[in-house]
Amino acid sequence: MSEVRVLVGTRKGAFILTSDGKRERWTVAGPHFAGWEIYHLKGSPVNPDRLYASQSSSWFGQQIRRSDDGGKTWQPVDNKFVYDGMPGTHQWYDGTAHPWEFKRVWHLEPSLTKAEAVYAGVEDAAMFHSTDGGQNWAELSGLRSHGTGPNWQPGAGGMCLHTILIDPTNPERIFIAISAAGAFRTTDGGKTWQPINRGLHSLYIPNPTAEVGHCVHRIALHRSKPDTLFMQKHWDVMRSDDGGDNWHEISGNLPTDFGFVIDVHAHEPQTVYVVPIKSDSEHFPIDGKLSVYRSRTGGNEWEPLTNGLPQENCYVNVLRDAMAIDTLDQCGVYFGTTGGQVYASADAGDSWKPIVRDLPAVLSVEVQTMA
């Protein structure tokens, strides 16, 4: 019998939800690391019982925890994220030069092929790598030093590297996204990087088509088509069919193309999910109606999915790392809200129910599908 494990990071701890493959009854364990912000936790595809968690606090800084038993017990591993060489400067909100300062780990991405290898995306934006299960971290400094780094600027949530996508067919090719610098790609395992933002059009920056400076909120890909990327930008839902070289807009009939999350169906590479959010100044669903939108055509044509979601007085947000997809035959979709609910659909989005509610604000959701 299959088992599904949902990993939830919140403002005040981590929670682990488990169910069998029917996904009807859920057991909630937690809070782990009570009182700490858990920006992200994720399991290794190679060894699903190997989990990594980013635990942080404004008071006591960054911790990285590792579990080797599926989240029952956790050990501290290295929390030393030191920029390679002289950190240099990026742009501050007012355009002045500001030194790079480590603040926290936003995202942990375990290798698809090596249980001991894991990447970390951090604020101020940089990429780190560990090849020993988190015991030591080293910066992949080619990203910050490739040339555009001094022009990067923080988004409202900080200058964070929040998305790491590893090409399933080529572990040397990795896509990352930074708010508010844009998307970048390496084809040599992180030694060298290039911006991949051609086609993005951002009216809120001085040059709307600049090489960098775009507030990319999230990118996603389907494992069978790694040249096709989907992006939720600050405004605009975008698509690339050439590995990020060129982007075009696929917002189509969405009621608003602002949002944070985007993800792809496990078995249908053209089926994409977003959660439209009213605007950059009103971070909640339009008219208090929480809706996931699904496109079965790779964009442009979107249908609202509302069955089981609150359709009145709902003013939560869904943050950028808070949607995940399981790989069961009937694909499951999960997302968490700043109101502390985690909603799940066991039928690819046709119907939804909360599998836990009243948690602290949800920062991230990941799911593991185990045979």
Next chain:
Amino acid sequence: MVRVILPAHLRTLAAVDRQVELEITAPVTQRTILDALEAKYPMLRGAIRDHVTQQRRPLVRFFACEKDVSHDSPDAALPDEIASGKEGFYIIGAIAGG
């Protein structure tokens, strides 16, 4: 024996009780206390002071004999009551935020 009183989150992080005891050779200063504390509990490295600069994290404060010594030199000698263990050295998370 120097007594160090930790805030709640650092107690859970280090899996210790409210107070830990450290054997420290003179001089007893903020730096020698933190060096000994981090040596005994490596998971506290980076949680009280920066890994590289060794500067106190902004929302962490140090108290000795009811006096805020956070802005004193980390190499200044602490009162004899701290060195003898009569008084505890307090590490406190600032009351801020939610």
